[in-house]
Amino acid sequence: MYIAQEESFGPVMVISKFKNGDVDGxxxxxxxxxxxxxxxxxxxxxxxxxxxxxxxxxxxxxINTYNKxxxxxxxxxxxxxxxxKDLGKLVLFSLITRLTVQxxxxxx
Numbered sequence: 472m473y474i475a476q477e478e479s480f481g482p483v484m485v486i487s488k489f490k491n492g493d494v495d496g497x498x499x500x501x502x503x504x505x506x507x508x509x510x511x512x513x514x515x516x517x518x519x520x521x522x523x524x525x526x527x528x529x530x531x532x533x534i535n536t537y538n539k540x541x542x543x544x545x546x547x548x549x550x551x552x553x554x555x556k557d558l559g560k561l562v563l564f565s566l567i568t569r570l571t572v573q574x575x576x577x578x579x
Contacts, residue, residue, distance in 0.1 A: 472485070476504050476505075477504075477506070478504075478506040478508060478551070478552060484511075484537070494522070494523060497523075498523065498526045498527065501527055501528075501529075502526075502527065502528045505550050505551045506548065506550055506551050507527075507529045507530060507548050507549030507550045507551075507552050508530055508531070508547075508548035508549075508553070509529055509530060509531040509532070509533065509538075510527050510529040510531070510532050510533070511533040511534075511536075512524060512527075512532060512534050512535070513534075513535055514534075514535070517534075520534045520535070521534075528549045528550065529548065529549060530546065530547045530548035530552065530553070531546065531548075
């Protein structure tokens, strides 16, 4: 479906059916899009949700909720949904260039 392949903004949610137990098939379908800003997993099986969240190519994975986030949590997507992360402490590392200089004073 066109809507499942595009990065739609606004109050839009794509819900897809899948065969019972075909988690890897769902992951293949979800990861074929060129975007990866956010995704949501709704299930009673927390171990399955965690497995899916590790395999999804998305910057944020919501489990049994959607669009609830902490302002200190890193935000950003994968693929065509942005470069790197914004917000949170980890974003500082992308702004810092570390340099190590070692000098042998006796050689000069």
